[in-house]
Amino acid sequence: MSHDLILFDLDGTLSDPAVGIGRSINFALERHGFAPLAEGEVSPYIGPPLDEGFRAMTGRDDDATIRSLIAAYRERYGDIGYAENTLYDGIPQALQALCDAGLPLGLCTSKRRDFACKILALFGLDGLFRFVSGGEIGLQKWQQIATLREQGRVGSGAVMVGDRAVDMIAAHRNGLAAAGVLWGHGSLDELRAEAPRYLIDRPAELARWCVLPGPWSPA
Numbered sequence: 219m220s221h222d223l224i225l226f227d228l229d230g231t232l233s234d235p236a237v238g239i240g241r242s243i244n245f246a247l248e249r250h251g252f253a254p255l256a257e258g259e260v261s262p263y264i265g266p267p268l269d270e271g272f273r274a275m276t277g278r279d280d281d282a283t284i285r286s287l288i289a290a291y292r293e294r295y296g297d298i299g300y301a302e303n304t305l306y307d308g309i310p311q312a313l314q315a316l317c318d319a320g321l322p323l324g325l326c327t328s329k330r331r332d333f334a335c336k337i338l339a340l341f342g343l344d345g346l347f348r349f350v351s352g353g354e355i356g357l358q359k360w361q362q363i364a365t366l367r368e369q370g371r372v373g374s375g376a377v378m379v380g381d382r383a384v385d386m387i388a389a390h391r392n393g394l395a396a397a398g399v400l401w402g403h404g405s406l407d408e409l410r411a412e413a414p415r416y417l418i419d420r421p422a423e424l425a426r427w428c429v430l431p432g433p434w435s436p437a
Contacts, residue, residue: 230402238302
């Protein structure tokens with residue numbers, strides 16, 4: 219049950235970005251004449267790639283419209299949306315405990331790398347991660363991890379920690395263990411459908427499992 223790298227997702231795993239993402243999505247939608255999302259409609263679009271989300275929200279599939287929506291979203295998100303973000307209780311302590319135990323941490327997010335780095339810096343977490351892998355339009359998370367594997371940054375002993383099915387799928391496609399967290403935007407059923415090796419109830423379990431043997435719950 220030991221792992222030599224803990225690879226984290228960001229949105230819904232370390233922090234809750236719902237306010238900033240929701241407001242930035244609606245900024246883009248309204249600029250392009252689409253109806254905004256209600257607050258309760260935002261959660262399904264947190265985690266998967268942004269282009270896929272806008273296609274689902276608008277029913278549009280032409281690249282020009284999707285690129286323009288993404289540009290508008292990023293305009294607001296890069297200005298203020300990234301800071302409309304809240305760390306989950308216990309995350310800083312859990313990450314610090316992992317580092318204190320000598321376990322290397324990495325970050326793999328569908329979010330653009332510069333935005334991810336700004337969020338880590340906002341919360342003073344940027345010094346805890348060996349690397350940050352950010353996404354680009356058209357790039358799937360499993361492809362990001364495949365590149366990290368090719369570069370030698372991620373080995374077969376790593377575990378991917380995330381809150382959505384996309385994180386579990388990306389781990390399994392690259393031969394990694396997957397750990398689903400239950401405080402994010404993915405449901406228990408969504409995670410269980412992808413058969414993660416572990417399910418984690420609260421952030422404190424992250425450090426307890428890695429520092430001491432066996433506290434994570436098997437899926």
